[in-house]
Amino acid sequence: MFQHHFQSQRPQTTAHLAQTMTLLSLTSDELRQQIESELASNPALEMVEERRCPTCRRMLPGKSPCPVCSQPTLAQSDEPLVFISPRDDYFTVGGALGTEDLPEDTFSSSCEELPEYVLRQIAPDLSQEDRRLAAYLLTHLNEDGLLTTTLFEVARYFHFPLSQVERVQRIIQRADPIGVGSCTPQEALLVQLDILADANPVPEMARRIILDGMDLLSRRQYSELARLFKVSLRQIQPAVKFVSDNLNPFPARSHWGDVRQPTAANVEVYHRPDIIISFQNMNENGPLVVEIIMPVAGTLRVNPLFKEAVHGSSDEKREDWKSDLERASLFVKCIQQRNHTMQRLLQRVVSIQKEFILRGDKHLKPITRASFSRELGVHESTISRAVANKTIQLPNRKIIPMSEFFDRSLNVRTVLKEFIEHELRPLSDTELAGLLEKNGFSVARRTVAKYRAMEGILPAHLRQAGAAT
DNA sequence: CTATGGCACGGATT
DNA sequence: AATCCGTGCCATAG
Numbered sequence: 001m002f003q004h005h006f007q008s009q010r011p012q013t014t015a016h017l018a019q020t021m022t023l024l025s026l027t028s029d030e031l032r033q034q035i036e037s038e039l040a041s042n043p044a045l046e047m048v049e050e051r052r053c054p055t056c057r058r059m060l061p062g063k064s065p066c067p068v069c070s071q072p073t074l075a076q077s078d079e080p081l082v083f084i085s086p087r088d089d090y091f092t093v094g095g096a097l098g099t100e101d102l103p104e105d106t107f108s109s110s111c112e113e114l115p116e117y118v119l120r121q122i123a124p125d126l127s128q129e130d131r132r133l134a135a136y137l138l139t140h141l142n143e144d145g146l147l148t149t150t151l152f153e154v155a156r157y158f159h160f161p162l163s164q165v166e167r168v169q170r171i172i173q174r175a176d177p178i179g180v181g182s183c184t185p186q187e188a189l190l191v192q193l194d195i196l197a198d199a200n201p202v203p204e205m206a207r208r209i210i211l212d213g214m215d216l217l218s219r220r221q222y223s224e225l226a227r228l229f230k231v232s233l234r235q236i237q238p239a240v241k242f243v244s245d246n247l248n249p250f251p252a253r254s255h256w257g258d259v260r261q262p263t264a265a266n267v268e269v270y271h272r273p274d275i276i277i278s279f280q281n282m283n284e285n286g287p288l289v290v291e292i293i294m295p296v297a298g299t300l301r302v303n304p305l306f307k308e309a310v311h312g313s314s315d316e317k318r319e320d321w322k323s324d325l326e327r328a329s330l331f332v333k334c335i336q337q338r339n340h341t342m343q344r345l346l347q348r349v350v351s352i353q354k355e356f357i358l359r360g361d362k363h364l365k366p367i368t369r370a371s372f373s374r375e376l377g378v379h380e381s382t383i384s385r386a387v388a389n390k391t392i393q394l395p396n397r398k399i400i401p402m403s404e405f406f407d408r409s410l411n412v413r414t415v416l417k418e419f420i421e422h423e424l425r426p427l428s429d430t431e432l433a434g435l436l437e438k439n440g441f442s443v444a445r446r447t448v449a450k451y452r453a454m455e456g457i458l459p460a461h462l463r464q465a466g467a468a469t
Numbered sequence: 470c471t472a473t474g475g476c477a478c479g480g481a482t483t
Numbered sequence: 484a485a486t487c488c489g490t491g492c493c494a495t496a497g
Contacts, residue, residue: 368481368482369481369482369483370481370482380481380482380483381482381483384482384483385483388483406482408481408488408489409488409489428471428472428473429472429473430471430472443489443490444489444490444491445472445473445490446473446474446489446490446491446492447488447489447490449472449473449474450474450488450489450490453474459472459473459474460472460473461472461473461497
């Protein structure tokens with residue numbers, strides 16, 4: 001039914017469908033490459049710059065007010081606000097379109113708002129002069145929230161004494177993503193540790209392993225670490241756990257992978273999300289704003305002048321150009337199709353998983369891709385493609401793979417973890433299964449065991465009793 | 470006998 | 484069509 005409508009509305013070839021499918025499965029970064037190469041090879045395509053929001057620099061299609069920071073409009077609807085957001089952060093840094101040669105960590109969309117966010121927190125406490133300094137420092141952060149220049153450079157640039165720069169840096173480091181503006185991950189950890197130490201007891205080993213064992217720590221070579229300090233593995237264990245649980249060497253980055261067992265290789269860390277969810281106007285009670293990133297400097301369209309010219313001319317080139325036109329319009333349609341699908345998908349997903357987004361893992365509703373495909377009237381595989389390989393940034397700056405929205409067991413695992421954390425005596429898997437059952441999660445005993453393993457929790461007889469946090 | 474981990478089957482996902 | 488994930492069944496450890 002909808003399928004028919006869908007196809008008759010767009011009487012395209014199978015090529016169209018195929019291309020849309022391909023585009024759908026691309027991440028924003030890959031999409032950028034696609035668009036760039038298409039743009040370069042096809043003269044009929046052009047990019048039109050959009051108007052920018054004066055405050056947040058987002059590009060706004062049409063004349064709509066900025067959906068992210070416009071205060072008054074947009075009623076308090078419960079529905080999330082989903083829109084396509086062209087972001088050219090990737091380009092402005094390098095100046096040119098080819099940014100391939102830029103180092104990985106030059107910039108990222110996720111840190112665009114960070115400087116402003118931090119500055120807003122600390123600005124009231126700063127003098128005019130320091131504010132300028134802070135602003136400068138904050139524009140030299142990489143995507144991890146670490147400084148890309150040295151304090152010395154900055155001091156020289158401003159002709160300020162180094163001590164002054166250091167003072168401002170210290171203030172920045174204590175602002176919200178604690179440790180932001182540090183020069184190294186190590187420094188960030190130390191700052192975080194200091195701040196935590198004010199309020200809570202911290203393992204005395206923690207400071208030492210960060211200070212002298214940073215190298216080994218980051219490579220998770222704990223036994224080496226123990227040897228370095230001439231203590232047993234058991235003795236440094238609490239400190240290591242403390243550090244990995246509570247500290248984050250990349251202040252702007254959501255999570256530091258999962259620091260569990262020494263499970264061999266590096267854990268994947270995400271940056272440059274494909275989708276960003278935030279609160280409208282940073283208001284925690286406001287509606288959610290969902291940006292689907294289009295990593296280009298505007299909107300793509302068929303160049304009307306080119307079209308005109310082709311119709312007018314009778315060159316022998318005319319046939320070539322006609323095919324260019326054809327291809328261009330096809331490409332644009334595909335992009336639009338992609339965006340449309342993403343938009344509808346996100347609208348629904350965010351609306352359903354709002355609790356999860358706001359309150360955390362426990363509230364994830366186990367939904368399936370299949371149910372969405374029915375709801376949106378598209379094929380299952382369409383949803384799969386749209387979800388696969390994409391990452392999404394939550395309002396709390398965590399970046400998670402989009403597939404997490406469809407994790408069938410995350411909520412159960414989280415609750416399970418809580419039970420085990422709060423248990424008074426080590427509960428067996430069977431008991432845990434029963435406990436979960438009572439709370440509305442019906443899982444087999446065998447599955448409890450699997451989840452435990454997934455979370456790196458030891459079996460009951462190896463856990464020590466009465467672990468209260 | 471109880472608690473767990475290994476293997477394999479069926480449905481969901483890709 | 485190939486792969487992943489939750490579960491049931493069974494062997495093994497305590």
